[in-house]
Amino acid sequence: VTQKDIKKFLGLIILMGQTRKDSWKDYWSTDPLICNPIFPQTMSLHRFEQIWTFWHFNDNAKMDSRSERLFKSQPVLDYFLHKFRTIYKPKQQLSLDEGMIPWRGRFKFRTYNPAKITKYSLLVRMVCESDTGYICNMEIYTAEGRKLQETVLSVLGPYLGIWHHIYQDNYYNATSTAELLLQNKTRVCGTIRESRGLPPNLKMKTSRMKKGDIIFSRKGDILLLAWKDKRVVRMISTIHDTSVSTTGKKNRKMGENIVKPTCIKEYNAHVKGIDRADQFLSCCSILRKTMKWTKKVVLYLINCGLFNSFRVYNVLNPQAKMKYKQFLLSVVRDWITDDNNEGSPEPETNLSSPSPGVARRAPRKDPPKRLSGACRVCAAHGKRSESRYLCKFCLVPLHRGKCFTQYHTL
Numbered sequence: 001v002t003q004k005d006i007k008k009f010l011g012l013i014i015l016m017g018q019t020r021k022d023s024w025k026d027y028w029s030t031d032p033l034i035c036n037p038i039f040p041q042t043m044s045l046h047r048f049e050q051i052w053t054f055w056h057f058n059d060n061a062k063m064d065s066r067s068e069r070l071f072k073s074q075p076v077l078d079y080f081l082h083k084f085r086t087i088y089k090p091k092q093q094l095s096l097d098e099g100m101i102p103w104r105g106r107f108k109f110r111t112y113n114p115a116k117i118t119k120y121s122l123l124v125r126m127v128c129e130s131d132t133g134y135i136c137n138m139e140i141y142t143a144e145g146r147k148l149q150e151t152v153l154s155v156l157g158p159y160l161g162i163w164h165h166i167y168q169d170n171y172y173n174a175t176s177t178a179e180l181l182l183q184n185k186t187r188v189c190g191t192i193r194e195s196r197g198l199p200p201n202l203k204m205k206t207s208r209m210k211k212g213d214i215i216f217s218r219k220g221d222i223l224l225l226a227w228k229d230k231r232v233v234r235m236i237s238t239i240h241d242t243s244v245s246t247t248g249k250k251n252r253k254m255g256e257n258i259v260k261p262t263c264i265k266e267y268n269a270h271v272k273g274i275d276r277a278d279q280f281l282s283c284c285s286i287l288r289k290t291m292k293w294t295k296k297v298v299l300y301l302i303n304c305g306l307f308n309s310f311r312v313y314n315v316l317n318p319q320a321k322m323k324y325k326q327f328l329l330s331v332v333r334d335w336i337t338d339d340n341n342e343g344s345p346e347p348e349t350n351l352s353s354p355s356p357g358v359a360r361r362a363p364r365k366d367p368p369k370r371l372s373g374a375c376r377v378c379a380a381h382g383k384r385s386e387s388r389y390l391c392k393f394c395l396v397p398l399h400r401g402k403c404f405t406q407y408h409t410l
Contacts, residue, residue: 133276
C-alpha cells in the first residue's frame with residue numbers, strides 16, 4: 001500500500017460522508033439509480049475492502065499487559081494532538097466540555113448516558129477555542145480511576161501558566177479546582193453545584209430570593225454568586241466581579257432592557273466552543289459502522305483534523321469565505337487525483353470519465369428505459385425498430401450484425 005493509495009482511500013471515506021448510503025457496496029453499484037461513478041473510477045471495491053480490512057495503526061506484537069488501553073490507536077492520537085497544539089495558537093477564551101465517539105459494542109471503558117441522544121459512546125474530554133470551536137487538546141476516557149481534578153489539569157496542561165480563561169459547566173467546577181487553577185495561572189468561570197464548596201450562608205439565602213436578586217460571597221479572587229431568574233443560577237468565577245450588564249435584548253411584556261450579571265453573560269457567550277465543534281463534526285461526518293473500535297477512534301480523529309484544518313485555512317485566508325462542505329470536497333479532489341510519483345508530474349485524472357486504458361464496466365442492471373429502447377442506427381434512418389440487445393461498452397440499444405457494425409465504424 002503506497003501513500004497515494006492511502007490518500008485515495010481516505011478521500012473516498014470523506015466523500016462517503018457527503019453522500020450517505022446504508023452499505024459501502026452501494027457506492028460501487030452499477031444500478032443507474034444509485035451509482036456513484038467516481039468511486040469505481042478511483043479504486044475498485046475489492047481494493048478498498050482490502051485496505052479497510054488490514055488497516056492497523058500500531059504493531060500488535062509489541063502489546064503486553066503493561067501497555068496503555070489506547071495502545072492500538074495511540075500513534076495516531078499522539079500525532080494529531082501534536083499538530084493541534086503546535087500549528088495554531090488559540091485566543092484567551094477556551095471552553096472545556098465533553099465529546100462522544102458513538103460505540104455500542106462491548107468495551108471496558110464504554111460509557112452510558114441516558115440523557116444523551118447517543119447513549120453508548122467513548123467519552124472524549126476536549127478543550128476548544130470559544131469563538132471558533134478549534135479543538136486545542138483532547139483526552140479519551142479510559143476508566144483508569146483518576147480524580148476529576150487530575151483530569152482537568154491533564155487536559156488543560158498545554159495551556160496552563162499563561163492566564164487563559166476557561167469556561168466550563170458545573171460538572172468540572174468546584175472551589176478547590178478554581179484555587180488549583182489559580183495556582184497554575186489560569187482563570188475559570190462557570191456554573192457550580194451546591195455541594196462543590198458553596199458557603200452555608202449562600203445556600204440558605206437562595207431560598208428567599210426574588211427574581212432579579214443577586215447575592216455573592218468572596219474568597220480571595222474566587223467569586224461565588226447566586227442570581228435569581230426563573231430559577232436560581234449559581235456561578236463561580238475568578239475572572240469577573242459582581243457588576244451587571246445589558247444583554248442587548250428587551251423584555252417583551254415591559255419593554256425594558258434585560259440585565260444580567262456580567263459573569264453569566266460572558267459564560268453564555270464563551271461556553272459554546274465544544275458545541276460549535278460538534279456541529280461541524282456531525283456535518284458530513286466520516287464515521288462508519290465497524291467492528292473495530294480502533295478504526296472508529298481514528299476516523300473520529302481524522303474528522304477532528306479536517307475541522308481544525310478548515311479553521312486554520314479560514315484564519316490564513318480571511319477573504320476566501322469557503323464553506324466547510326466545499327473545503328472537504330477540495331480536499332477529496334486533491335487526494336483522489338494525486339497521481340504524481342515522487343516529483344514526476346503527470347496529468348490529473350479526469351473525474352468525469354474513466355481513466356485512460358480502463359474499460360468501462362458493464363452494468364449488472366439495465367437502465368430504466370432499456371425495455372423501451374429502439375435501435376440507435378434504425379432511429380437515425382427514421383425507422384422505429386426495437387432491439388433486445390445492448391452494447392455492453394456503449395450502453396446503446398443496437399441490432400446484431402449490420403446495425404452494430406455501422407454504429408461502431410461509421
